[in-house]
Amino acid sequence: MRVLLQFPEGLKAKALEIAKRLEKEGNEVFLSASPCYGACDIALAEAEAVHAEKIIHYGHAPFPLKRKTGIAVEYVEYPTRVDFKLVLRKALADPDFAKCKRIGLVTTVQHVAQIGEIRRFLEKNGKKVLIGKHGPFAKYDGQILGCDPGAAISADSKADCILYFGGGRFHPIAAAIACKHRVMAADPFLGGVAWMDGEREKYLKRRKGLLMAAISGKRFGILVSVKPGQFALEAAQRLKKRLEEVGKEAAILVSDRVEPEALENFHSFDFYVNSACPRIAIDDWERFGKPVLNLAEAEELARLLRK
Ligand code: SF4
Incomplete structure (x- = not known):
């Protein structure tokens, strides 16, 4: 079988050993060299390009994918025993x-x-x-x-x-x-x-400040990732409609990875709404140079403005 293997960063050192074992068993093996952020992140484009019949995703448990892959995905967990x-x-x-x-x-x-x-x-x-x-x-x-x-x-x-x-x-x-x-x-x-x-208080405080600021925001860029476990196009479309109904301008921006560098020249937007991995708006928001709301926060904003 023609297979594409995918490893999170911590397991990439094992990739060659596993590839050789699978080759000995008669498979044709390719390794995804793209970053892998989690169980949601399936290397579909790479698998399609090499005509893989299956993606073997190591290190994570099965995850409910939001986008059909068309190629079988097998998750192989990689438990680590440690002295606790x-x-x-x-x-x-x-x-x-x-x-x-x-x-x-x-x-x-x-x-x-x-x-x-x-x-x-x-x-x-x-x-x-x-x-x-x-x-x-x-x-x-x-x-x-x-x-x-x-x-x-x-x-x-x-x-x-x-x-x-x-x-x-x-x-x-x-x-x-x-x-x-x-x-x-x-x-x-x-x-x-x-x-x-303090993490919870920090988050709630920032979230409250963001929502207050977003009330006067005019143009919203809704970020959609095509990663199979993060893809939330319908939710993004619903939100776009809701924001427009309350007088905001909105556009949906589609990419694989949601990267601040790739968004730098979209000067028109005041706010981004992240519909991909929710951690982007929690851990990486400072890198975007603009406020980033999560989908649920933007939905709350639309509800507030509708009242
Ligand atoms: S959506 Fe984010 S937090 Fe969840 S599995 Fe994917 S990378 Fe990890």
């Missing part, structure tokens, strides 16, 4: 964490296979552990994505705090924005723990 005890002992030693009796435990797909062991370790140390039901884009209970903190939200109402286990701040920021209780991130790679305090 060292970093969890640090969490347990934290005076504020020590006060939390009920812990909502969340992690990424990379570590979700260890969630049972992590739970038992915390329980042995006197905690009641809650594993929340996964959200619409995740596959496993307790698993969160940068765009889907559903498992954290599900545990939030019954927990005293949320514990995110995994690398980086991308996922715990999503949980911190979505949850009422405090979120602690325990990073087994750096061996440190940190409370994600």
